Amino acid sequence: MNRLQETTMITGEEIYRDLLKKITELEYMPGDALSENELCAAYKCSRHMVRDAFSRLKEKGLLEVYPHRGSYVSLIDLKQIEDILFLREAVETAAVSAIIRETDPGDLPELLAGAIEEQKTASAGAEADLPAYFRADDRFHGILLEKAGRASLYRLLEDEYIHLRRWRNLEIRTTRRIPALIQEHESIRDAVLHRDAAEASVLLHRHFDTLKFAASVDEGRDNSYFYKNQTEGERK
Amino acid sequence: MNRLQETTMITGEEIYRDLLKKITELEYMPGDALSENELCAAYKCSRHMVRDAFSRLKEKGLLEVYPHRGSYVSLIDLKQIEDILFLREAVETAAVSAIIRETDPGDLPELLAGAIEEQKTASAGAEADLPAYFRADDRFHGILLEKAGRASLYRLLEDEYIHLRRWRNLEIRTTRRIPALIQEHESIRDAVLHRDAAEASVLLHRHFDTLKFAASVDEGRDNSYFYKNQTEGERK
């Protein structure tokens, strides 16, 4: 707990959003202790607002509350990250399949090209803007669902993707490996535009395997940001 | 609000679970008003416990809270139901693909056969046990994910499946159409055991289309259990 700024939050909803954002963007790192008292002092509100936000964050798996001991930002569960990557691969493969099966391209080429272009500019040069790249990356995959008529599903899965984003913010802090990801995006786009569902499926599988590999590398690291071997939620 | 039994709940978690169950199992119907005061009287606890449960139910999209007016059980969003069916189809197709690609059958035949057998006994005869059938149905699909090494993903998607179960409880109240669903399960099982991924994919698509059709029929119904045309959350 530090950097408690003098914000003037009002509603419990805003407190919840603020905490959610700070956890996702690693302002509060995995394992950090969050004190109800300090937070309600920072937000200048009563503990009930903070407790309500805590309750929801706990429900989302972003906070662990140990009664009468303290509350801590959840560690990252790499098995869960792999699950969500599997989920995304499955959903986006189905979306691409639906796009190819049911509709004509429409403005899909322009949309995908725009997202890819934005990824390149955001990740290029020394003044690379990683958050901007991540947004463009999300947009690329979002376009696929939207054009499959499943934009609302993308919103529905937001809660799961939160965990993915937090891990991504922790994992990808340089632009070193981004060009390879962009190249994979271009391959996927080409397969979709050529209406080659089988090829797109293979490329999506490979794309998410690239990320799963990164997650498996984390597995071996010995820092305090990840749960170790199924012992999730066993803080002594 | 009625049938308030004299339970002796204690923790807020139990209250939340109880409300969740009663909403899912339609003891509280879509649109029903839930009063904080009446509930905390029934549970013999303070309003804070109920409010905390309300906050989480709201977050899950099962309750709509209108400040200073009242709280109501969410109506069923059929677009969301279709999204979740699309999600399940995508995930289970990917799971079947993984099963066929990566592992040998193992005890998969026995497990699937057991689940199907349970579906038949639960839905047969005049004393049919629908909840038991639903559990066996869930198990069938759960086995596919488990054998693909994604049991934890199944748990992760529980929150989305809650909405599906609530709709299912409302939609399927007789055993009339269940034999067809069981037959589809048997076809899917056969395709998986014959390691025919393409056929399994087609059959899964058809299976979920059967359910999506039921959802589209609901769309035309003129009762108060469903949101009408994207106007979700517009209660005057």
Add this chain to the structure above:
DNA sequence: TCTTGTATACTTGTCGACAAGTATATACAT
């Protein structure tokens, strides 16, 4: 020095009371 018991300073859990907004019923004027 080591062990043990106790006091203390934390943490989260729960409660009652009041504030504020909304809808309805009622009395009044037209």
Add this chain to the structure above:
DNA sequence: ATGTATATACTTGTCGACAAGTATACAAGA
């Protein structure tokens, strides 16, 4: 009879205070 203003009975929103459990610091005894 009808439209309007007011009073009342609800609803959810917010707060301060206290209860209860945990870990730590510290002092007393072996």
